[in-house]
Amino acid sequence: MKQGNIKVALVGNPNAGKSTLFNALTGLRQKTGNFPGVTVSKKSGTFRIPATDGLADKNVVLVDLPGLYSIYPKSKDEAIVMDILANPKHPDFPDVVIVVIDASNLQRNLLLFTEIRDLGIPSVVALNMLDVAESMSLTVNAVQLAMQLQVPVVNINARTGKGVDKLKEAVHQVYQKEEQPVLANFYEPKESEVSLIGEVREIYQLDNDYVALQYVCQHDNFSFLEQPARTRLDKLIEKYGFDENNFLATETIARYEKIKPIVSKAVKSQGQTEQPYWTRKLDSFLLHPFWGYVCFLIVLVIVFQAIFAWATYPSDMLDAGIAQVIEWTKAALPEGVLNDLITDGILAGIAGIIVFIPPIAILFALVSLLEESGYMARVMVIMDKLMRPFGLNGRSVVPLISGAACAVPAIMTTRSITSRYERLLTILVTPLMSCSARLPIYTILIALVIPSTTVFGFLNLQGLVLLGLYALGLIGALFSAWLLSLFIPRKETSYFMLEMPSYKLPRWGHVAYTMYDSVKSFVVEAGKVIMAISIVLWVLASYGPGDRMEVAEQQTIAKMQNAPQEQIDAAVSSARLEHSYAGHFGRFIEPAIRPLGYDWKIGIALLASFAAREVFVGTMATIYSISGDSEDVPTVKERLMQEKNAETGQPMFTPAVCFSLLMFYVFAMMCMSTIAVVQRETHGWKWPLIQLAYLMVLAYGSAFVVYQLMS
Structure with missing residues (x-):
C-alpha cells in the first residue's frame, strides 16, 4: 500500500466551479504563495x-491550478499547468x-x-452543475460517462x-491502485x-506519446528545460517538418470527433437546451445597448453608497480603538525611544x-455577490467595447470603478x-481614480477658493468642482492606459472569452471566505511593507542632525512662556518637525516644488502624505501649529487662510496654489498602501517604481501648468 500524502491537482474550465470545489474540499486549511520558480500565484490546501x-x-x-479551456496556454498563468x-x-x-x-456544457469541458487523460496521469471527473443542466432539460448519466471515459465520474x-465525500473516496481508490490501467x-x-x-521519447526518456508531443509544441513554455534542450527540439521540428498550427487544428478536430458520440450517449435532452427562462429574460434587459448601462450605473451607485455608508463606522471604531491602545501604551511604558517607536511607529x-x-x-463581499449571482459577467460584456480602445478589456471596469472607494x-x-498585459495596465492606472482618502484634501482646498454658491438654482458649485476632479481622474486613467499600451510590449494575444453563467443565488459561505481571504492577503502581505515604511517615516520625523531639534524646542518654549500649554505643545x-530629517528634506526639495507654488512646509506635508494621502491635512495642521482635532476642517481652513507667503507677504494659499495642489493629488501616487499592494500583485519592485515615477511626473507636470x- 502506498505511503505518504496524496498530491492532487484541481483543473477545469473557467466558471466550471473549480474554485468553489477547492473551498468545499479544503475549508480554511488553505495558503497562498507562488509556484516554484515563477511569479504565478498558487492556492493550495x-x-x-x-x-x-x-x-x-x-x-x-x-x-x-489556473482555469483553462485547453492545455495549450494563452497566458503565463495557464502555461504553469503544463509546466x-x-x-x-x-x-x-x-x-x-x-x-x-460543467455538466451543462459537457462537450466543451471534455x-x-x-487532453489531461492522454498525459497518462490518473484522473477523476467531478461532474458539477447538474442542477444547471437539469434547468436546461438535460440529464447526464454519470455511469455511462464513466464507462466511456474509463475513469471514475462522481456527481457533485x-x-x-x-x-x-464520494469524490474523496474516488481519489483514494485511484491513488491506491498499484498499476494504473493502460x-x-x-x-x-x-x-x-x-x-x-x-525520437523525443528516446532523447528525453519519456514513457508517453502525448507528453512527447507537448515537448515538441510547448517546450518554450517549460521552465524545466534548459536552452540547449529547447534548441535541440527546434532542430527536431525542422528535421521532421512539423507544423504546429496544423497539428493543433487536426488534434482539436480529432478530439471533438471522439467526444461527440460520448456526449450523445451520456446526455439526454428533454427539450430545448438553452439558458433558463429567467436568465434569458434578465439578459434581454441587463445586456441591452442602453438599459444595460443604466442598470450598471444604478448598481455602482448602490455599491459605493454601501461602501461609504457601511465602512465608515467600523473604520472609525478601529481607528478610535487603536488610538486608545496607543494612548494607553504611551502612558504605561516609560518615556523614551522605545515608547515612541512602539506608539508612534509600530502602532x-x-x-x-x-x-x-x-x-x-x-468591497470584496459585494463583488463576490455580483460574481456569484452571475451579473458580473454581464458587466464585463457590455463594458468590453468601451475599454478596448484604451488597451483594456471588460474585466478592467471593476477595479477602475472600485478605485473610487480605495x-x-x-x-x-x-x-x-x-x-x-491588460491586468498590468489596469494595475498601473487604477490609482488615478480618486479614492476616498483624497476627500479630506479636496474638501479643504475647494473650500479655500470656491464659494459655496448654487448654479442653475440647485447645483452646488463646490460639489461640481469635486465631481470634476473625480471625472478628471477617470479620464486620466483611460488615457494613461492608452499611452502606456504604446510602450509596454504585448507578448500575448488578447482574448475576451467569457462564458455567460446562469443567474443563481449566492453561496454565502463562499462570499464569507472571499472576504476573509482578501483581508488576510492584505494584512499579511501588503501590511509588511506598510509597517516598514511607517517606521521609516517615524524615524525621519522624529530625529534630526545633531542637537538642532532640541535647540529649536528650547527656543520655542522660551518664546511662548505665557501661551496656553496646548499652543506651546503644537x-x-x-519646530521639531522643521528641524528633523523630514524637515531638512522639505527644505532640500523646496527648490524643486517652488515652481508649483509650494514652500518647504507644504513639502513636508507632501513627504508625510506618502504614508497615506489623507495625512496631508493633519500634517499641515501640525506644521502650522494648529491645536485640536486635525480633521476639524473649519479650524484648519481658518489657519490656512491666515498663512502668509514668507517672500511676498501675500496669502500663501491662493487659488493658483490650491488648484495646483488639487491637480497634484488627482494624479500623484501618494499612498504607501497602494505601492505595497502593487508590489505584491506584480511580484516585484519594477512596476511599482515605474508606476510611482510616471504618476509623479504626471502630477508634477499638471500642477506646474x-x-x-493661474499665477
Whole structure:
C-alpha cells in the first residue's frame, strides 16, 4: 500500500466551479504563495480522506491550478499547468488529477479532460452543475460517462458540498491502485508524427506519446528545460517538418470527433437546451445597448453608497480603538525611544493597515455577490467595447470603478483579468481614480477658493468642482492606459472569452471566505511593507542632525512662556518637525516644488502624505501649529487662510496654489498602501517604481501648468 500524502491537482474550465470545489474540499486549511520558480500565484490546501474499504486514512495536498479551456496556454498563468503536468520532478506534480466538468456544457469541458487523460496521469471527473443542466432539460448519466471515459465520474454540487465525500473516496481508490490501467489515447498520432515522437521519447526518456508531443509544441513554455534542450527540439521540428498550427487544428478536430458520440450517449435532452427562462429574460434587459448601462450605473451607485455608508463606522471604531491602545501604551511604558517607536511607529503603522480592513471586506463581499449571482459577467460584456480602445478589456471596469472607494482592494480585484498585459495596465492606472482618502484634501482646498454658491438654482458649485476632479481622474486613467499600451510590449494575444453563467443565488459561505481571504492577503502581505515604511517615516520625523531639534524646542518654549500649554505643545511639534530629517528634506526639495507654488512646509506635508494621502491635512495642521482635532476642517481652513507667503507677504494659499495642489493629488501616487499592494500583485519592485515615477511626473507636470497659468 502506498505511503505518504496524496498530491492532487484541481483543473477545469473557467466558471466550471473549480474554485468553489477547492473551498468545499479544503475549508480554511488553505495558503497562498507562488509556484516554484515563477511569479504565478498558487492556492493550495489540505483535506483528509477517512479510512474506507480496507484503505488507510490519508492526508491530501490539493493544488488549485489556473482555469483553462485547453492545455495549450494563452497566458503565463495557464502555461504553469503544463509546466507541472509534463514534469514529474516538479514539487507540485500530482498523483491524481481532479478534472471539474460543467455538466451543462459537457462537450466543451471534455476537451480539456481528454487532453489531461492522454498525459497518462490518473484522473477523476467531478461532474458539477447538474442542477444547471437539469434547468436546461438535460440529464447526464454519470455511469455511462464513466464507462466511456474509463475513469471514475462522481456527481457533485460544489456549492452545497453534495458528493464531495464520494469524490474523496474516488481519489483514494485511484491513488491506491498499484498499476494504473493502460488506456487508449483520445488522440492517435499520425504516421508523420510517429518518428518524431519516438525520437523525443528516446532523447528525453519519456514513457508517453502525448507528453512527447507537448515537448515538441510547448517546450518554450517549460521552465524545466534548459536552452540547449529547447534548441535541440527546434532542430527536431525542422528535421521532421512539423507544423504546429496544423497539428493543433487536426488534434482539436480529432478530439471533438471522439467526444461527440460520448456526449450523445451520456446526455439526454428533454427539450430545448438553452439558458433558463429567467436568465434569458434578465439578459434581454441587463445586456441591452442602453438599459444595460443604466442598470450598471444604478448598481455602482448602490455599491459605493454601501461602501461609504457601511465602512465608515467600523473604520472609525478601529481607528478610535487603536488610538486608545496607543494612548494607553504611551502612558504605561516609560518615556523614551522605545515608547515612541512602539506608539508612534509600530502602532501607528498598524493603524494605517487595519483602517483599510472594512472597505476591503465590504468591497470584496459585494463583488463576490455580483460574481456569484452571475451579473458580473454581464458587466464585463457590455463594458468590453468601451475599454478596448484604451488597451483594456471588460474585466478592467471593476477595479477602475472600485478605485473610487480605495485603490488597495481595487488593485486586488484585478486578479480576475486573465490577460497579464491588460491586468498590468489596469494595475498601473487604477490609482488615478480618486479614492476616498483624497476627500479630506479636496474638501479643504475647494473650500479655500470656491464659494459655496448654487448654479442653475440647485447645483452646488463646490460639489461640481469635486465631481470634476473625480471625472478628471477617470479620464486620466483611460488615457494613461492608452499611452502606456504604446510602450509596454504585448507578448500575448488578447482574448475576451467569457462564458455567460446562469443567474443563481449566492453561496454565502463562499462570499464569507472571499472576504476573509482578501483581508488576510492584505494584512499579511501588503501590511509588511506598510509597517516598514511607517517606521521609516517615524524615524525621519522624529530625529534630526545633531542637537538642532532640541535647540529649536528650547527656543520655542522660551518664546511662548505665557501661551496656553496646548499652543506651546503644537508649536514645539512644529519646530521639531522643521528641524528633523523630514524637515531638512522639505527644505532640500523646496527648490524643486517652488515652481508649483509650494514652500518647504507644504513639502513636508507632501513627504508625510506618502504614508497615506489623507495625512496631508493633519500634517499641515501640525506644521502650522494648529491645536485640536486635525480633521476639524473649519479650524484648519481658518489657519490656512491666515498663512502668509514668507517672500511676498501675500496669502500663501491662493487659488493658483490650491488648484495646483488639487491637480497634484488627482494624479500623484501618494499612498504607501497602494505601492505595497502593487508590489505584491506584480511580484516585484519594477512596476511599482515605474508606476510611482510616471504618476509623479504626471502630477508634477499638471500642477506646474495649472500654477503657471493661474499665477
